[in-house]
Amino acid sequence: MSTESLPSPARRVDEAWPAAVKLVMGARFGRSVGQGALVVGFSLYLHALNWSAAAIGAVLSAGLLLGVALTLLIGPASDRLGRKQFLLAYEGVLILSALLALASSATWVLTLGAVLGGFGRGANGAAGPFGPLEQAWLAQDLAPAQRSRVFSLNSTLGFFGMALGALLAGLPALWGGLLPGALAYRPLFVLPLMGSAIGLALIWRAPDVKRARTKPPLSASATATAMPDADTEFQAVEGGGHSATLDTPAAHGEKAQGRGHSATHAEENRMLWRLGLANSLNGLGIGLVAPLMAYWFLRRFDHGPATIGPALAASFVLAAVGAQLAQRFVPRYGVVRTVVGMRGAGLLLMVLTPFMPVFVLAAGFWAVRAAFNQGTLGVRQALTMGLTRQHRQGLAATVNNVSIQVPRAIGPAIAGLMLHQGWLTAPFIVAAGFQLAYLVAYQRFFGDMEKPGT
Template sequence: MASVNSPGILIGDGWLLFATRCSRMFAYGLLSVVLMLYLVEVGLKEWEVGLMLTLTLIGDTAISLWLTTNADRIGRRRTLLVGALLMALAGVIFLATGNFILLVIAATIGVISPSGNEIGPFLSVEQAALSHIVADDRRTDVFAWYNLVGSFSMALGALAGGLIAEASLHFGLQGAAVYRPILWAYAAIGAAMMGGFALLSSAIEPSAKTDPLRKTVLGLHESRWTVFKLSLLFSLDAFGGGFVIQSVIAYWFHVRYQLDPAMLGTIFLFANLFAGLSALAAGWLARRIGLVNTMVYTHLPSNVLLILVPLMPNVYWAISVLLLRFSISQMDVPTRQAYTMAVVQPDERSAAAGVTAVARSIGGSISPLLATIFIGSPAMMSLPFFVAGGLKIAYDMLLYRAFASSEAQSKTKEQTP
């Protein structure tokens, strides 16, 4: 069985899961910087782009809910293979047509990431698989590294997306053709991921079948109320975050400050590098003050910084505050993932990861449409930052009130050596 045999060292299936994570996040970063620019170039209006982004997240929610809550029955490897196939197909269809209806269908059924963040069934199933093949006391650190390599890969993808678009201009390409090489790369990476997932062994699968007589709701039994409560809170956080997904922020900087794709790619390279490095500190901090405290104490100041971005006097200050915000905004991610795995039974992990991920998808499905409408109005173009920051601060307060003194939280604290 694949396992962690020393800090940060993976063997077997663990390495494959990290490799597919890196490939996928590189593809997401590659596309996120130019997705809205591409869709506008093929003739879509801003409100149509916003609608498509919303439907993309809604479609992902439905497909992910079914796949993740059935992953342990149909097989985790098979579930991951289906997700990779949908990712490759979506990229091909986006290349083949500029028809709004066909693009909406492809975005809804396929796997397209407008935010640069995880989408589809991958994260939930991989979390459950990693929790199954690593020791409990290594889970937070493994998730920290898992998020670190993901952030680095997304950062490199964002940089590559901007550079490819810039190079396409130098080669004489114009309009939507500037961005099509990026879509070809996105589809190719989806196909390559299918090969990687096919190499996974049976060690990632659940070691025992769920009792068919046990009453379950969406694959959950003993922990269902805890998971549902967490899901409601996570959906609020995601609703706020949907106003400032990476594609929206990139478009905001393009509209307000006329930044080109290469500059946008560079900004998000550093933003995601900073976010990734902070993941390692999250594991260290969580062992001293607890998982929930780490989530809240790092998330609150990052949301204050988010509100400050559009208030800055010029583009340099705006970029600086955005980068500072990214340097602490993602420290709650590995702790949130580890906390969710800690408060459920082992045979509920795939379902718990899936239900909470779907809740986040639902929460974030409407806000991109609203954000693009706001940005299209000069009087309201900065409103997404204010709304997002306020909602995410409310989430922090509610999470702390509900779970700061919980039994699982106290169990995750360790004495400082």
């Protein structure tokens, strides 16, 4: 076989990763520490400021909805314009939001921080509405065989950072004598401030090379015949003022390639529609419980940040362990079977959590659930990046993000109303129904895509 017909050598799984990958993952870790602190502390802070459960849920929902709108506007454009400038701008917004929250507890400041800065949402270190850009940036220079490992490690770093932040969120209990009441929570905003400053510096150094959109290559025979000879393969027809081409094998080859390109495009669109439908069920299941879990522990067991922080930190650590387990399961069972199996176990643990009679048991069930549930995040992202060709990966990541975040944004508002009425078990039961439907859809839509070991 001619060497000219061979594609460029595929990178091995163990080959060194591009510099941008390491820097983007470092920025995620820094960002995740602040997110972990506020996923514990923010809702408790608002409660200490006498915000109602309905108001807390509403402000979290508003932030998620704005994030969706920004994702829709910016995500697809990132394939053409690059990702770096958007992520730098996002880090700047987070820094400004944290500075304002350190200075004031005014309603408009905290609402702005929740809406623009993502306070309290706990996105595992992802860049909020710009998360799809981050995913596409990671994927663009990686061979497909490397993606699962990279995305799993990226998720693991985010979980460990969230765990560290959640532990630090217990500090208000130590300085409560010096900073009484709600004021004790305010120093926590130093953590997202520092994390975003570190992220800004790392992203500034990361190279973001825009890739030219590539067309499907012609077959060898079509390429050979498409080169015009002096004997006029392409002849102008005189007299009518028009030009035409002869019906040559080259023309047939080009048409066949065009039809193949259209078929691939249509198949990618079909898979993205399926992804969006499945994710919408998952998003509803997530939004009804996870964003208000710290507040739920407060209402159900009357515990504060000193115990809620370590409890949620344990869940993030176990989620990091789960991410590495999922990465080990994938070569043997494939992505889909790994996701369905682990998420099924996590679903059972979530249903049992609200029925536990004491805080330790409820926190333990919730933490172990995280290993099975959130641990699949990286491998699911890797599957998403494999649904399209490289020049459409920004679109794929956007569909993945938006289809989860729109229904997830509705969840906290609904759950806040339930908790306001004292219905502490209802959010878990409703969420379980949606997550079960998600697992059925995921298996049905993607179960035939791969075989174990691929």
